[in-house]
Amino acid sequence: MSAPHRVYLARLAGSHVLDPNGDTVGKVRDIVVALRLGRQAPRVLGFVVEVLGRRRVFVPMERLTNVDVGQVITSGLLNVRKFQQRTSETLVLADMLDRRVTLVEDTSPVIVTDVAMEKTRSGDWVLSKVFVTRPGRGLRRYGESLTVDIDAVTGFSLPEEGQGAANLLATFEALHPADLAHVLHELTAKRRSEVASELDDERLADVLEELPERVQLEIFAALGDERAVDVLQAMAPDDAVDLLAEMPPEQTNHLLTLLNEREPGDAAALRRLLSYARNTAGGMMTTEPVILPPDATVAQALARVREPELSAATAATVFVCRSPLEPPTGAFIGTVHMQRLLREPPSSLVSEALDLDLEPLRPDASLRTVTSYLATYNLLAVPVVDAQDRLLGVVTVDDVLDHLLPDDWRAAHTSQSGRSRGGAGSPTAGAQAGARG
Numbered sequence: 001m002s003a004p005h006r007v008y009l010a011r012l013a014g015s016h017v018l019d020p021n022g023d024t025v026g027k028v029r030d031i032v033v034a035l036r037l038g039r040q041a042p043r044v045l046g047f048v049v050e051v052l053g054r055r056r057v058f059v060p061m062e063r064l065t066n067v068d069v070g071q072v073i074t075s076g077l078l079n080v081r082k083f084q085q086r087t088s089e090t091l092v093l094a095d096m097l098d099r100r101v102t103l104v105e106d107t108s109p110v111i112v113t114d115v116a117m118e119k120t121r122s123g124d125w126v127l128s129k130v131f132v133t134r135p136g137r138g139l140r141r142y143g144e145s146l147t148v149d150i151d152a153v154t155g156f157s158l159p160e161e162g163q164g165a166a167n168l169l170a171t172f173e174a175l176h177p178a179d180l181a182h183v184l185h186e187l188t189a190k191r192r193s194e195v196a197s198e199l200d201d202e203r204l205a206d207v208l209e210e211l212p213e214r215v216q217l218e219i220f221a222a223l224g225d226e227r228a229v230d231v232l233q234a235m236a237p238d239d240a241v242d243l244l245a246e247m248p249p250e251q252t253n254h255l256l257t258l259l260n261e262r263e264p265g266d267a268a269a270l271r272r273l274l275s276y277a278r279n280t281a282g283g284m285m286t287t288e289p290v291i292l293p294p295d296a297t298v299a300q301a302l303a304r305v306r307e308p309e310l311s312a313a314t315a316a317t318v319f320v321c322r323s324p325l326e327p328p329t330g331a332f333i334g335t336v337h338m339q340r341l342l343r344e345p346p347s348s349l350v351s352e353a354l355d356l357d358l359e360p361l362r363p364d365a366s367l368r369t370v371t372s373y374l375a376t377y378n379l380l381a382v383p384v385v386d387a388q389d390r391l392l393g394v395v396t397v398d399d400v401l402d403h404l405l406p407d408d409w410r411a412a413h414t415s416q417s418g419r420s421r422g423g424a425g426s427p428t429a430g431a432q433a434g435a436r437g
Contacts, residue, residue: 059074
Protein backbone atom coordinates (compact mmCIF):
# COMPACT_ATOMS: atom_id res chain seq x y z
CA MET A 1 0.00 0.00 0.00
CA SER A 2 1.51 3.33 -1.06
CA ALA A 3 2.22 6.04 1.49
CA PRO A 4 -0.24 8.97 1.52
CA HIS A 5 0.73 12.13 -0.32
CA ARG A 6 1.95 14.52 2.39
CA VAL A 7 2.68 18.21 1.97
CA TYR A 8 4.53 20.28 4.60
CA LEU A 9 2.87 23.66 4.61
CA ALA A 10 5.65 25.95 5.83
CA ARG A 11 7.51 25.03 2.63
CA LEU A 12 4.62 26.36 0.54
CA ALA A 13 4.98 29.93 1.82
CA GLY A 14 5.64 32.23 -1.14
CA SER A 15 5.15 29.46 -3.72
CA HIS A 16 3.78 30.57 -7.07
CA VAL A 17 0.15 29.67 -7.77
CA LEU A 18 -0.41 28.77 -11.43
CA ASP A 19 -3.47 28.54 -13.65
CA PRO A 20 -4.03 25.48 -15.92
CA ASN A 21 -1.96 27.14 -18.66
CA GLY A 22 1.05 27.53 -16.38
CA ASP A 23 0.68 31.30 -15.94
CA THR A 24 1.29 32.75 -12.47
CA VAL A 25 -1.83 34.12 -10.78
CA GLY A 26 -0.36 34.82 -7.34
CA LYS A 27 1.63 33.52 -4.39
CA VAL A 28 0.72 31.40 -1.37
CA ARG A 29 0.58 33.55 1.78
CA ASP A 30 -1.17 31.19 4.20
CA ILE A 31 -3.35 28.11 4.61
CA VAL A 32 -6.79 28.25 6.23
CA VAL A 33 -7.92 25.37 8.46
CA ALA A 34 -10.88 24.58 10.71
CA LEU A 35 -9.89 23.13 14.07
CA ARG A 36 -12.15 20.40 15.45
CA LEU A 37 -12.84 18.76 18.78
CA GLY A 38 -11.37 15.56 20.16
CA ARG A 39 -9.26 13.41 17.84
CA GLN A 40 -10.71 14.75 14.59
CA ALA A 41 -7.96 16.06 12.33
CA PRO A 42 -8.24 19.78 11.44
CA ARG A 43 -9.75 20.20 7.97
CA VAL A 44 -7.91 22.32 5.41
CA LEU A 45 -10.38 24.80 3.88
CA GLY A 46 -8.15 26.52 1.34
CA PHE A 47 -5.25 28.85 0.64
CA VAL A 48 -4.80 32.58 1.09
CA VAL A 49 -3.27 33.73 -2.20
CA GLU A 50 -1.81 37.14 -2.90
CA VAL A 51 -2.77 38.18 -6.42
CA LEU A 52 -1.85 41.25 -8.46
CA GLY A 53 -2.09 44.49 -6.52
CA ARG A 54 -1.12 42.70 -3.28
CA ARG A 55 -4.74 41.72 -2.75
CA ARG A 56 -5.21 38.58 -0.68
CA VAL A 57 -8.02 36.27 -1.77
CA PHE A 58 -9.30 32.90 -0.59
CA VAL A 59 -8.93 29.86 -2.85
CA PRO A 60 -10.88 26.79 -1.57
CA MET A 61 -9.23 23.39 -1.81
CA GLU A 62 -11.81 22.32 -4.44
CA ARG A 63 -10.30 24.91 -6.79
CA LEU A 64 -6.76 23.51 -6.42
CA THR A 65 -5.99 20.73 -8.87
CA ASN A 66 -2.43 20.06 -7.68
CA VAL A 67 -0.67 20.93 -4.43
CA ASP A 68 3.00 20.26 -3.88
CA VAL A 69 6.10 22.16 -2.83
CA GLY A 70 6.80 24.69 -5.58
CA GLN A 71 3.76 23.66 -7.62
CA VAL A 72 0.28 24.85 -6.66
CA ILE A 73 -2.13 24.78 -9.61
CA THR A 74 -5.68 26.13 -9.63
CA SER A 75 -8.63 25.35 -11.87
CA GLY A 76 -8.34 28.95 -13.06
CA LEU A 77 -11.47 30.15 -11.23
CA LEU A 78 -10.66 32.67 -8.48
CA ASN A 79 -12.97 34.75 -6.33
CA VAL A 80 -11.28 38.16 -6.21
CA ARG A 81 -13.09 39.30 -3.05
CA LYS A 82 -10.63 40.26 -0.30
CA PHE A 83 -9.95 37.46 2.19
CA GLN A 84 -11.27 38.04 5.70
CA GLN A 85 -10.51 35.51 8.40
CA ARG A 86 -13.51 34.24 10.38
CA THR A 87 -13.40 33.44 14.08
CA SER A 88 -13.86 29.73 13.36
CA GLU A 89 -10.79 29.67 11.09
CA THR A 90 -7.10 29.30 11.90
CA LEU A 91 -4.18 30.33 9.71
CA VAL A 92 -1.40 27.74 9.65
CA LEU A 93 1.54 30.05 9.02
CA ALA A 94 0.33 32.99 11.09
CA ASP A 95 -1.31 31.16 14.02
CA MET A 96 0.23 27.69 14.29
CA LEU A 97 3.93 27.97 13.47
CA ASP A 98 6.24 28.83 16.40
CA ARG A 99 3.38 28.02 18.75
CA ARG A 100 4.16 26.27 22.02
CA VAL A 101 2.08 23.10 22.41
CA THR A 102 2.24 20.04 24.66
CA LEU A 103 3.10 16.44 23.84
CA VAL A 104 0.33 14.15 25.07
CA GLU A 105 2.73 11.31 25.82
CA ASP A 106 4.81 13.04 28.51
CA THR A 107 3.18 16.52 28.84
CA SER A 108 6.44 18.16 27.81
CA PRO A 109 6.33 21.48 25.94
CA VAL A 110 7.41 21.61 22.29
CA ILE A 111 7.47 24.29 19.57
CA VAL A 112 5.74 23.83 16.21
CA THR A 113 8.05 24.42 13.25
CA ASP A 114 5.96 22.86 10.46
CA VAL A 115 2.61 21.17 9.83
CA ALA A 116 1.77 18.59 7.15
CA MET A 117 -1.52 17.91 5.37
CA GLU A 118 -2.75 14.78 3.61
CA LYS A 119 -5.71 13.96 1.38
CA THR A 120 -8.28 11.54 2.80
CA ARG A 121 -10.22 8.88 0.88
CA SER A 122 -13.25 11.19 0.87
CA GLY A 123 -11.25 13.83 -0.99
CA ASP A 124 -10.84 16.24 1.94
CA TRP A 125 -7.45 17.59 2.98
CA VAL A 126 -6.66 17.39 6.72
CA LEU A 127 -3.69 18.26 8.91
CA SER A 128 -2.01 14.97 9.76
CA LYS A 129 1.52 15.56 11.11
CA VAL A 130 3.30 18.18 13.19
CA PHE A 131 7.06 18.79 13.06
CA VAL A 132 8.06 19.98 16.53
CA THR A 133 11.23 20.70 18.46
CA ARG A 134 11.89 20.71 22.16
CA PRO A 135 13.05 24.02 23.63
CA GLY A 136 16.83 24.32 23.66
CA ARG A 137 19.03 24.75 26.66
CA GLY A 138 21.66 27.40 27.25
CA LEU A 139 22.34 29.37 24.09
CA ARG A 140 20.53 26.88 21.86
CA ARG A 141 17.03 27.98 20.83
CA TYR A 142 15.91 24.48 19.76
CA GLY A 143 16.69 20.99 20.99
CA GLU A 144 15.56 17.60 19.70
CA SER A 145 13.25 17.57 16.67
CA LEU A 146 10.56 15.00 15.96
CA THR A 147 7.50 14.43 13.77
CA VAL A 148 4.29 13.34 15.50
CA ASP A 149 0.64 12.81 14.61
CA ILE A 150 -1.56 15.89 14.93
CA ASP A 151 -3.48 14.31 17.83
CA ALA A 152 -0.24 13.61 19.71
CA VAL A 153 -0.07 17.26 20.78
CA THR A 154 -2.54 19.53 22.56
CA GLY A 155 -2.83 23.28 22.36
CA PHE A 156 -4.35 23.72 18.90
CA SER A 157 -7.92 22.53 19.39
CA LEU A 158 -10.79 24.33 21.00
CA PRO A 159 -11.25 23.31 24.67
CA GLU A 160 -13.67 20.42 24.92
CA GLU A 161 -14.97 21.53 28.31
CA GLY A 162 -16.08 24.94 26.98
CA GLN A 163 -19.68 25.60 26.03
CA GLY A 164 -19.42 28.90 24.20
CA ALA A 165 -20.10 29.59 20.55
CA ALA A 166 -16.69 28.24 19.54
CA ASN A 167 -17.50 24.85 21.05
CA LEU A 168 -20.88 24.84 19.37
CA LEU A 169 -19.32 25.60 15.99
CA ALA A 170 -16.75 22.86 16.47
CA THR A 171 -19.53 20.41 17.29
CA PHE A 172 -21.30 21.35 14.07
CA GLU A 173 -18.37 20.00 12.07
CA ALA A 174 -19.38 16.39 12.76
CA LEU A 175 -23.08 16.76 11.93
CA HIS A 176 -24.78 15.72 8.71
CA PRO A 177 -26.23 18.80 6.96
CA ALA A 178 -29.79 17.63 7.71
CA ASP A 179 -28.97 17.28 11.42
CA LEU A 180 -27.24 20.65 11.48
CA ALA A 181 -30.29 22.14 9.78
CA HIS A 182 -32.38 20.76 12.64
CA VAL A 183 -30.09 22.40 15.20
CA LEU A 184 -30.30 25.76 13.43
CA HIS A 185 -34.06 25.45 13.10
CA GLU A 186 -34.37 25.14 16.88
CA LEU A 187 -32.24 28.23 17.64
CA THR A 188 -33.50 31.78 17.93
CA ALA A 189 -33.31 33.94 14.80
CA LYS A 190 -30.46 35.98 16.34
CA ARG A 191 -28.46 32.86 17.23
CA ARG A 192 -29.12 31.32 13.81
CA SER A 193 -27.66 34.39 12.16
CA GLU A 194 -24.57 34.34 14.39
CA VAL A 195 -23.89 30.67 13.73
CA ALA A 196 -24.55 30.96 9.98
CA SER A 197 -22.06 33.83 9.72
CA GLU A 198 -19.26 31.55 10.98
CA LEU A 199 -19.95 28.53 8.76
CA ASP A 200 -17.90 28.31 5.57
CA ASP A 201 -19.76 28.90 2.30
CA GLU A 202 -19.97 25.25 1.19
CA ARG A 203 -21.17 24.06 4.59
CA LEU A 204 -23.77 26.81 4.86
CA ALA A 205 -25.01 26.08 1.33
CA ASP A 206 -25.50 22.39 2.21
CA VAL A 207 -27.40 23.31 5.37
CA LEU A 208 -29.62 25.91 3.71
CA GLU A 209 -30.80 23.29 1.24
CA GLU A 210 -32.15 21.26 4.20
CA LEU A 211 -34.05 24.12 5.87
CA PRO A 212 -37.63 25.34 5.32
CA GLU A 213 -37.78 28.22 2.84
CA ARG A 214 -38.88 30.69 5.53
CA VAL A 215 -35.73 30.02 7.55
CA GLN A 216 -33.56 30.05 4.41
CA LEU A 217 -34.81 33.54 3.56
CA GLU A 218 -34.28 34.76 7.12
CA ILE A 219 -30.67 33.57 7.22
CA PHE A 220 -29.97 34.83 3.71
CA ALA A 221 -31.27 38.31 4.55
CA ALA A 222 -28.75 38.62 7.39
CA LEU A 223 -25.70 37.56 5.37
CA GLY A 224 -25.04 40.80 3.51
CA ASP A 225 -24.80 41.08 -0.27
CA GLU A 226 -21.24 39.80 -0.83
CA ARG A 227 -21.60 36.77 1.45
CA ALA A 228 -25.06 36.03 0.04
CA VAL A 229 -23.60 35.82 -3.46
CA ASP A 230 -20.79 33.57 -2.18
CA VAL A 231 -23.32 31.14 -0.71
CA LEU A 232 -25.56 31.36 -3.76
CA GLN A 233 -22.61 30.22 -5.91
CA ALA A 234 -21.94 27.33 -3.53
CA MET A 235 -25.53 26.03 -3.73
CA ALA A 236 -26.76 23.54 -6.31
CA PRO A 237 -28.33 25.55 -9.17
CA ASP A 238 -31.82 24.09 -8.72
CA ASP A 239 -31.78 24.81 -4.97
CA ALA A 240 -30.44 28.32 -5.58
CA VAL A 241 -33.26 28.97 -8.03
CA ASP A 242 -35.89 27.69 -5.59
CA LEU A 243 -34.55 30.16 -3.01
CA LEU A 244 -34.34 33.08 -5.45
CA ALA A 245 -37.90 32.44 -6.58
CA GLU A 246 -39.13 32.99 -3.01
CA MET A 247 -37.40 36.36 -2.66
CA PRO A 248 -38.92 39.71 -3.61
CA PRO A 249 -38.15 40.36 -7.31
CA GLU A 250 -35.96 43.37 -6.54
CA GLN A 251 -33.77 41.32 -4.16
CA THR A 252 -33.49 38.50 -6.71
CA ASN A 253 -32.45 40.92 -9.46
CA HIS A 254 -29.96 42.65 -7.16
CA LEU A 255 -28.22 39.39 -6.21
CA LEU A 256 -28.14 38.18 -9.82
CA THR A 257 -26.64 41.51 -10.91
CA LEU A 258 -23.87 41.11 -8.31
CA LEU A 259 -23.33 37.50 -9.41
CA ASN A 260 -23.15 38.60 -13.04
CA GLU A 261 -20.27 40.94 -12.17
CA ARG A 262 -18.31 37.93 -10.87
CA GLU A 263 -19.46 35.00 -12.98
CA PRO A 264 -21.68 35.99 -15.95
CA GLY A 265 -22.16 32.34 -16.91
CA ASP A 266 -23.50 31.39 -13.45
CA ALA A 267 -25.87 34.35 -13.43
CA ALA A 268 -27.15 33.53 -16.92
CA ALA A 269 -27.76 29.90 -15.93
CA LEU A 270 -29.81 30.91 -12.88
CA ARG A 271 -31.85 33.45 -14.88
CA ARG A 272 -32.56 30.76 -17.46
CA LEU A 273 -33.79 28.36 -14.75
CA LEU A 274 -35.95 31.10 -13.22
CA SER A 275 -37.74 31.51 -16.56
CA TYR A 276 -39.36 28.07 -16.25
CA ALA A 277 -42.53 27.38 -14.27
CA ARG A 278 -41.81 25.84 -10.87
CA ASN A 279 -43.54 22.46 -11.37
CA THR A 280 -42.10 21.72 -14.81
CA ALA A 281 -39.00 19.81 -15.86
CA GLY A 282 -37.23 23.11 -16.52
CA GLY A 283 -38.16 24.44 -13.08
CA MET A 284 -36.93 21.31 -11.29
CA MET A 285 -33.77 20.47 -13.22
CA THR A 286 -30.18 20.92 -12.15
CA THR A 287 -27.60 22.24 -14.62
CA GLU A 288 -24.67 20.31 -13.12
CA PRO A 289 -25.05 16.66 -14.22
CA VAL A 290 -22.11 14.48 -15.29
CA ILE A 291 -21.59 15.34 -18.98
CA LEU A 292 -18.92 13.76 -21.20
CA PRO A 293 -18.08 13.83 -24.93
CA PRO A 294 -18.62 10.66 -27.00
CA ASP A 295 -14.87 9.98 -27.22
CA ALA A 296 -14.46 9.79 -23.42
CA THR A 297 -13.51 6.38 -22.07
CA VAL A 298 -15.36 4.30 -19.51
CA ALA A 299 -12.42 4.83 -17.15
CA GLN A 300 -12.86 8.59 -17.42
CA ALA A 301 -16.59 8.26 -16.80
CA LEU A 302 -16.03 6.15 -13.69
CA ALA A 303 -13.51 8.69 -12.40
CA ARG A 304 -16.09 11.46 -12.78
CA VAL A 305 -18.90 9.64 -10.99
CA ARG A 306 -16.55 8.86 -8.10
CA GLU A 307 -16.23 12.56 -7.26
CA PRO A 308 -17.33 12.81 -3.60
CA GLU A 309 -19.41 15.99 -4.00
CA LEU A 310 -21.86 14.26 -6.39
CA SER A 311 -25.14 13.00 -4.96
CA ALA A 312 -26.07 9.36 -5.54
CA ALA A 313 -28.81 10.33 -7.99
CA THR A 314 -26.50 12.60 -10.00
CA ALA A 315 -23.68 10.04 -10.12
CA ALA A 316 -25.96 7.24 -11.34
CA THR A 317 -26.09 8.45 -14.95
CA VAL A 318 -23.60 9.96 -17.42
CA PHE A 319 -24.99 12.18 -20.18
CA VAL A 320 -23.14 12.15 -23.50
CA CYS A 321 -23.18 15.31 -25.62
CA ARG A 322 -21.16 16.98 -28.31
CA SER A 323 -19.13 20.07 -27.43
CA PRO A 324 -19.72 22.47 -25.75
CA LEU A 325 -20.32 20.48 -22.57
CA GLU A 326 -21.75 23.29 -20.42
CA PRO A 327 -25.57 23.47 -20.55
CA PRO A 328 -27.03 24.31 -22.97
CA THR A 329 -24.64 21.81 -24.53
CA GLY A 330 -24.02 20.72 -28.06
CA ALA A 331 -26.26 18.01 -29.48
CA PHE A 332 -27.45 15.51 -26.86
CA ILE A 333 -26.51 11.96 -27.91
CA GLY A 334 -27.68 9.66 -25.12
CA THR A 335 -27.18 8.36 -21.60
CA VAL A 336 -24.96 5.75 -19.99
CA HIS A 337 -26.09 4.17 -16.74
CA MET A 338 -23.70 3.31 -13.91
CA GLN A 339 -24.48 -0.41 -14.09
CA ARG A 340 -23.50 -0.47 -17.77
CA LEU A 341 -20.25 1.39 -17.05
CA LEU A 342 -19.28 -1.26 -14.49
CA ARG A 343 -19.72 -4.01 -17.08
CA GLU A 344 -17.64 -2.40 -19.84
CA PRO A 345 -13.83 -2.53 -20.32
CA PRO A 346 -12.22 0.65 -18.93
CA SER A 347 -10.62 1.45 -22.29
CA SER A 348 -13.87 1.34 -24.29
CA LEU A 349 -15.70 4.53 -25.25
CA VAL A 350 -18.86 5.73 -23.51
CA SER A 351 -20.44 6.11 -26.95
CA GLU A 352 -20.36 2.31 -27.26
CA ALA A 353 -22.49 1.89 -24.12
CA LEU A 354 -25.26 4.41 -24.84
CA ASP A 355 -28.91 3.84 -23.98
CA LEU A 356 -30.65 5.24 -27.08
CA ASP A 357 -34.14 3.88 -26.40
CA LEU A 358 -35.38 6.64 -24.07
CA GLU A 359 -36.51 9.99 -25.41
CA PRO A 360 -35.47 13.09 -23.40
CA LEU A 361 -38.10 15.49 -22.06
CA ARG A 362 -38.76 19.13 -22.94
CA PRO A 363 -38.46 21.82 -20.25
CA ASP A 364 -42.24 22.44 -20.24
CA ALA A 365 -43.00 18.80 -19.27
CA SER A 366 -45.25 18.73 -16.21
CA LEU A 367 -44.38 17.30 -12.80
CA ARG A 368 -46.77 14.42 -13.49
CA THR A 369 -45.02 13.66 -16.78
CA VAL A 370 -41.58 13.66 -15.17
CA THR A 371 -42.76 11.49 -12.27
CA SER A 372 -44.38 8.96 -14.62
CA TYR A 373 -41.23 8.87 -16.79
CA LEU A 374 -38.95 8.09 -13.85
CA ALA A 375 -41.35 5.47 -12.45
CA THR A 376 -42.06 3.76 -15.79
CA TYR A 377 -38.41 3.28 -16.71
CA ASN A 378 -37.02 2.86 -13.16
CA LEU A 379 -34.63 5.78 -13.57
CA LEU A 380 -32.87 8.09 -11.13
CA ALA A 381 -32.48 10.96 -13.60
CA VAL A 382 -34.04 12.18 -16.84
CA PRO A 383 -32.43 14.52 -19.43
CA VAL A 384 -34.14 17.75 -20.45
CA VAL A 385 -33.40 19.16 -23.93
CA ASP A 386 -34.50 22.18 -25.98
CA ALA A 387 -35.90 22.30 -29.52
CA GLN A 388 -32.36 21.97 -30.93
CA ASP A 389 -31.77 18.80 -28.83
CA ARG A 390 -29.21 20.59 -26.64
CA LEU A 391 -29.03 19.28 -23.07
CA LEU A 392 -30.39 21.98 -20.73
CA GLY A 393 -30.21 20.02 -17.51
CA VAL A 394 -31.31 16.91 -15.66
CA VAL A 395 -34.19 16.20 -13.28
CA THR A 396 -33.20 13.71 -10.58
CA VAL A 397 -35.52 11.67 -8.39
CA ASP A 398 -34.68 13.77 -5.31
CA ASP A 399 -35.69 16.92 -7.22
CA VAL A 400 -39.06 15.31 -7.94
CA LEU A 401 -39.55 14.29 -4.30
CA ASP A 402 -38.94 17.88 -3.19
CA HIS A 403 -41.83 18.98 -5.38
CA LEU A 404 -44.17 16.10 -4.50
CA LEU A 405 -43.89 16.53 -0.72
CA PRO A 406 -45.98 19.22 1.03
CA ASP A 407 -44.47 22.70 1.36
CA ASP A 408 -43.81 22.30 5.11
CA TRP A 409 -42.16 18.87 4.91
CA ARG A 410 -38.71 20.18 5.86
CA ALA A 411 -40.03 21.78 9.05
CA ALA A 412 -41.89 18.58 9.96
CA HIS A 413 -38.79 16.50 9.19
CA THR A 414 -36.54 18.62 11.44
CA SER A 415 -39.01 18.21 14.33
CA GLN A 416 -39.10 14.42 13.86
CA SER A 417 -35.32 14.36 13.52
CA GLY A 418 -34.99 16.09 16.84
CA ARG A 419 -37.27 13.59 18.58
CA SER A 420 -35.60 10.57 17.05
CA ARG A 421 -31.95 11.64 17.17
CA GLY A 422 -31.73 14.11 20.01
CA GLY A 423 -31.24 11.64 22.83
CA ALA A 424 -28.48 11.85 25.41
CA GLY A 425 -25.04 11.54 23.95
CA SER A 426 -26.03 12.26 20.35
CA PRO A 427 -24.18 15.00 18.42
CA THR A 428 -27.45 16.85 17.94
CA ALA A 429 -28.22 16.85 21.63
CA GLY A 430 -24.72 18.13 22.41
CA ALA A 431 -25.02 20.92 19.90
CA GLN A 432 -28.37 22.00 21.30
CA ALA A 433 -26.98 21.99 24.81
CA GLY A 434 -24.19 24.25 23.62
CA ALA A 435 -26.72 26.58 22.02
CA ARG A 436 -28.75 26.91 25.20
CA GLY A 437 -25.59 27.29 27.34
